Amino acid sequence: MNHSYFKPRKRFSFQPHPYDLGTFIGLWHSHDDNHFLLKIYRIEEKEFADYYNYHLNYALENNLVNKEEFFRHVWQIVQIRIKHFEIQNPFSNNHGIHKESLKRLQQFEKYLKSIDIWDARPSYLVIEEKENIIQKQKEIIEELQTRLDELKVFEVSQKIRIEEGYVPTFIDLLKQIEKLELPSGRKLILSDHKIVYPRLIGKYFSDGGDDLSVETLRNYYVGKNGDVTSKGTEIKAEHKLFRIVPVSPNEK
Incomplete structure (x- = not known):
């Protein structure tokens, strides 16, 4: 007897499962x-x-x-x-x-x-499909390699060395630069994202030759909840060694 692989509808069943096959008299x-x-x-x-x-x-x-x-x-x-x-x-x-x-x-x-x-x-379909996948992967690899080559331009063999223990002093200077205004009243530098500075410092600067953790640096760049500064790492008074002041027009 030639059995079907598919589930048939029971004969004279008027409430079959929606996926059952056949009519009310069964399945041929x-x-x-x-x-x-x-x-x-x-x-x-x-x-x-x-x-x-x-x-x-x-x-x-x-x-x-x-x-x-x-x-x-x-x-x-x-x-x-x-x-x-x-x-x-x-x-x-x-x-x-x-x-x-x-x-x-x-x-x-x-x-x-x-x-x-x-x-x-059929093997020709499988081979064609796999070749298409391989081709797409090659294109992705080429694109990633191009992006990697572009990023290599920004790589450095040796980071700028901050005197050991004076990273807070350097950050204090950066924070002062952030507040500087041009004669037009516009900011000298401006970034909408605080994470830029920790990443910049971590990538290009070292603490006496040791790498700096971006997560640690982020503690110096916390946001505000209304007018209240979120919890973070404050720069202590003993590390605030320099003050950046604008040049008077008469001094130019």
């Missing part, structure tokens, strides 16, 4: 492929996985087939029907139905491709 096994495909035309694309797994579980529970064989069976059914619609007369009265059915099958075909862990599809 010789037409199970038609019934399986008819459901694909009617369900939403987001249901493809549930629909496929519903019938896969039926086949596995009844020891009809294993996962790979089930996949190959469904793949073949879909491919045969896609080819059928592709050769139909585009000027026939049923062209609109054929076109929509072909679109749905191609969507389902895309889903099948995404679950083919066995490379069970």
Whole structure:
């Protein structure tokens, strides 16, 4: 007896599961492929996985087939029907139905491709797909390499050395520079993001030759909650050794 891999609708059942195949008199096994495909035309694309797994579980529970064989069976059914619609007369009265059915099958075909862990599809399709993936990866690698080469321009072999223990003094000077105004009233330097300064210091400066942690430096650049300064690291009075003042016009 030729068993179908798909779960049939029980005879004279008027409240079947929506994924069961067949009519109220059951499923003709010789037409199970038609019934399986008819459901694909009617369900939403987001249901493809549930629909496929519903019938896969039926086949596995009844020891009809294993996962790979089930996949190959469904793949073949879909491919045969896609080819059928592709050769139909585009000027026939049923062209609109054929076109929509072909679109749905191609969507389902895309889903099948995404679950083919066995490379069970024809080898030329698998090879073509893998070549496309490799080509895309090469393009990504080339793009990343270009970006890396551009960033290398900003790399330094030796960081600027701040005298050991005087990083707070240096930060105090930077904070003073942040507050400087030009004769026009505009700021000399301006950044909307506090993290810029810790990253700048950490990348290009050292504490007596030792690297500086960006996370530690961020404690000097905390924001405000309203008018209240958030908790952070204050620069102590003994580290405020310099004062930057504007030059008087008379001194120029």
